[in-house]
Amino acid sequence: GAGVSQTPSNKVTEKGKYVELRCDPISGHTALYWYRQSLGQGPEFLIYFQGTGAADDSGLPNDRFFAVRPEGSVSTLKIQRTERGDSAVYLCASSTRVAGGYNEQFFGPGTRLTVL
């Protein structure tokens, strides 16, 4: 597709369950980012991939959160033992990389996660 896609658009789960959120970046974009956004706030950085490797995972709140990008394209954000506080919109973005830095980020529509 032309833009960043995310699935599912909505996910409702029960406390303690495991969830996976998927991001399909723009073709050719080597950089991929995950953010979390709570109501009324700006997105909060979680993790950044350059290619297949996590270049910066400093934003992951704890070890229940994990993300992979095995082939350098699609990424999956995995949340174990979900808690009600994990409820938020999870956003994915991608960009190309230029010498010394990065181009603009393009965002997907997000996945709204609700933990009951």
Place this chain on the structure above:
Amino acid sequence: KQEVTQIPAALSVPEGENLVLNCSFTDSAIYNLQWFRQDPGKGLTSLLLIQSSQREQTSGRLNASLDKSSGRSTLYIAASQPGDSATYLCAPRSYGQNFVFGPGTRLSVLP
């Protein structure tokens, strides 16, 4: 650690007005700064990207300026329209770090 504030938090104006949204950041050693708009329940749409070597960028009725030394960026919207109603977010990117977002300015343009 980069901290970003945006003023005002909310703004309501009649159609046709020119307006300025402000973004301040604490770490002036930024690589670039990006402005986004977000419609309710939607993802972010990129508006403008300003590199650290640039003073401003323009796209249609939008003009963004950057003053790195003072840690400020402004987004100017000319001749506002009801379709401009959205939340506007700024996000500077520091060297060696990722984008840090401000809380946004919620804009309402009244017909």
